[in-house]
Amino acid sequence: MQTSLPQTASLRILIAEDSDSDRLILTRLVSRLGHQVIEATDGAEAVRRFREAKPDLVLLDALMPRMDGMECARQIKALAGDELVPVIFLTSLTDAGSLADCLDAGGDDFIAKPYNRVILAAKIQAFNRMRVMHRTLTQQRDNIRARNEQLLDEQSIAKRVFDNVAHTGCLDAPHIRYYASPMSIFNGDILFACPRPAGGMHILIGDFTGHGLPAAIGAMPVAEIFYGMTTKGFAASEVLQEINQKLRRILPTGMFCCAAMVEADFHLGQVGIWNGGLPDGFLLRRAGGKTVVHSTHLPLGVLDPDHFDATLVYHMAEPGDSLLLMTDGVLEASGADDIMLGEEGVRSAVSAWGSGAGVVEHLVDRVREHTNRQPDKDDMTLIALEIVEEQEDTGFAATLGQSALQGPVQWACSYEISGPTLGRFSPLPLLLHVCTQVSGLRRCSGAIYTMLAELYNNALEHGVLRLPSEWKASAGGFARYYLERQRRLCSVEDHFIRFELRHRQTDSGGELTITCEDSGEGFDPAQTGPHKEDGACYAGRGLMLLQELADEMTINMPGNRVEVVYHWQAT
Amino acid sequence: MPIETHRSEDGRVLTIRIEGRFDFSSHQAFRDAYEHAEPGVAQYIVDLSDTTYLDSSALGMLLLLRDYAGGDGSSIRICNCSGDVRRILSISNFEQLFDID
Numbered sequence: 001m002q003t004s005l006p007q008t009a010s011l012r013i014l015i016a017e018d019s020d021s022d023r024l025i026l027t028r029l030v031s032r033l034g035h036q037v038i039e040a041t042d043g044a045e046a047v048r049r050f051r052e053a054k055p056d057l058v059l060l061d062a063l064m065p066r067m068d069g070m071e072c073a074r075q076i077k078a079l080a081g082d083e084l085v086p087v088i089f090l091t092s093l094t095d096a097g098s099l100a101d102c103l104d105a106g107g108d109d110f111i112a113k114p115y116n117r118v119i120l121a122a123k124i125q126a127f128n129r130m131r132v133m134h135r136t137l138t139q140q141r142d143n144i145r146a147r148n149e150q151l152l153d154e155q156s157i158a159k160r161v162f163d164n165v166a167h168t169g170c171l172d173a174p175h176i177r178y179y180a181s182p183m184s185i186f187n188g189d190i191l192f193a194c195p196r197p198a199g200g201m202h203i204l205i206g207d208f209t210g211h212g213l214p215a216a217i218g219a220m221p222v223a224e225i226f227y228g229m230t231t232k233g234f235a236a237s238e239v240l241q242e243i244n245q246k247l248r249r250i251l252p253t254g255m256f257c258c259a260a261m262v263e264a265d266f267h268l269g270q271v272g273i274w275n276g277g278l279p280d281g282f283l284l285r286r287a288g289g290k291t292v293v294h295s296t297h298l299p300l301g302v303l304d305p306d307h308f309d310a311t312l313v314y315h316m317a318e319p320g321d322s323l324l325l326m327t328d329g330v331l332e333a334s335g336a337d338d339i340m341l342g343e344e345g346v347r348s349a350v351s352a353w354g355s356g357a358g359v360v361e362h363l364v365d366r367v368r369e370h371t372n373r374q375p376d377k378d379d380m381t382l383i384a385l386e387i388v389e390e391q392e393d394t395g396f397a398a399t400l401g402q403s404a405l406q407g408p409v410q411w412a413c414s415y416e417i418s419g420p421t422l423g424r425f426s427p428l429p430l431l432l433h434v435c436t437q438v439s440g441l442r443r444c445s446g447a448i449y450t451m452l453a454e455l456y457n458n459a460l461e462h463g464v465l466r467l468p469s470e471w472k473a474s475a476g477g478f479a480r481y482y483l484e485r486q487r488r489l490c491s492v493e494d495h496f497i498r499f500e501l502r503h504r505q506t507d508s509g510g511e512l513t514i515t516c517e518d519s520g521e522g523f524d525p526a527q528t529g530p531h532k533e534d535g536a537c538y539a540g541r542g543l544m545l546l547q548e549l550a551d552e553m554t555i556n557m558p559g560n561r562v563e564v565v566y567h568w569q570a571t
Numbered sequence: 572m573p574i575e576t577h578r579s580e581d582g583r584v585l586t587i588r589i590e591g592r593f594d595f596s597s598h599q600a601f602r603d604a605y606e607h608a609e610p611g612v613a614q615y616i617v618d619l620s621d622t623t624y625l626d627s628s629a630l631g632m633l634l635l636l637r638d639y640a641g642g643d644g645s646s647i648r649i650c651n652c653s654g655d656v657r658r659i660l661s662i663s664n665f666e667q668l669f670d671i672d
Binding site (some may be wrong): 343 | 605627628630631632634635638661662663664665667668
């Protein structure tokens, strides 16, 4: 900034004056002040000289032949455009009307004839300060404008990368409705959905503290972990643990992510929910009534891995039921009167709706009504998942990334977990990973995962833990089943589950043989016969599913070893 | 002043009172309140009796105070919460980290 110029700053000054003597006097005065003078004898010449010489300041006689001072000032101001070129009228006029006309034409000030040297010097100096200040402001404005354009450019590129990483997954599935209002290009809220290899899906909805870039940066690793682990077959609680650990490590203290994770299993007709810091969610029953899903955990990124609890709460869910979750932007939506919609507002809006995923639009309308269609002050995200019949669930294979690698064809492996590990670790992602190294099996990873999962769950829950699946038929028994599962997992010291996988090439493709053996007492498949019709028999549903997926299935006596053979065809 | 501090006579308890909205705009003042205190504080009390609103960045600031006060070994009491403020604290399950009454 050079607003305080030294007294000697030399300016280029245009003097337009038709009287030769007056012009001579003024030229001398101005030159002696150290400035460079450009002379003109009438208005038209003044405009021409202005165009050629680009002076810093203009001294203009009001009354001149050919073009008077007023018109000349107008043209000079138009030529100067954005630049401030002070125009000072030289005048012997004294009536207020004429002086005002000079200013109206674009003049900045007057100097009365005869000239006073001191006043002339002071005015030139003052207007130069104004000129320099104006130029500085203009430059700063242009800089800011350019920086802003650059920033927007960078943001839109970053947004493309961001959208590729934090894509919306299977949010467009027909049984999902959602609404997400971005407050800026980036959004403090996150909303992801990913199909599981075994069918069903995981959904993650969350709200980072803050908005914009910091929130978006946190969202990227969350998306990577969420999609990566879900696709590989990890359970929701394992995904949560990993995300929490990652956020705890990378986020500064004070920044975290309020979130809810959903594990929807349409085959079993159940949803598992983990709510850490989001407002109440609602499981809306088709038959009427609702189950409220409270936040029971600290947000993600707050607790150390040792203290973090990733236990989901499981609910039975039937086709037609819907699960609604939202970020706190919905509750905090406020109108002109600054009154928030609040917990009560949301609750009554939800009650008024009943059931069905359309509750999202209903609630968004309610928020609009409340805020009088004011732009959202916060980020607001809602999602409703409608529970559907298993066969309506959209497929998984389409979303799976393809690898160019051919992979092994002739191999076998054995993997056993035992003791307390049974309760703490799921071998399924690992086994699926081994299988999907075979390129032909990658296409049917859904079927492979389901077979592995059914074999494993049968072996663990019914073989090792000896839990009766009839319990799961009622809501009370359902909770009891999971409590008991948790309890019995603590005493599995002498137990094991062993998988043996074998793969070989065939003429038309390949053959995968999976054997799963457990340390339990086994069961007699024949004894389960009488219950088969109601589908609630011992391991009944799981075995039926295995039978459907596998080409061959053998159960040994006493029923603690199951072998399935699966053929795939080369395309 | 929207944020006031008070030190007990023995100097061991620092009370921080927040008036009005507790959000990002209070960030610097809230940090100053405990960082500029003389050493020797054994317990912090965050008095929210005149706090009308608390947002997620305020939750973050409470976590910063907790870290400053020694993390798991810290002693921080959050008291006199209004209904709304209390609701926000419990949605985030901050009872697990702070002594809230």
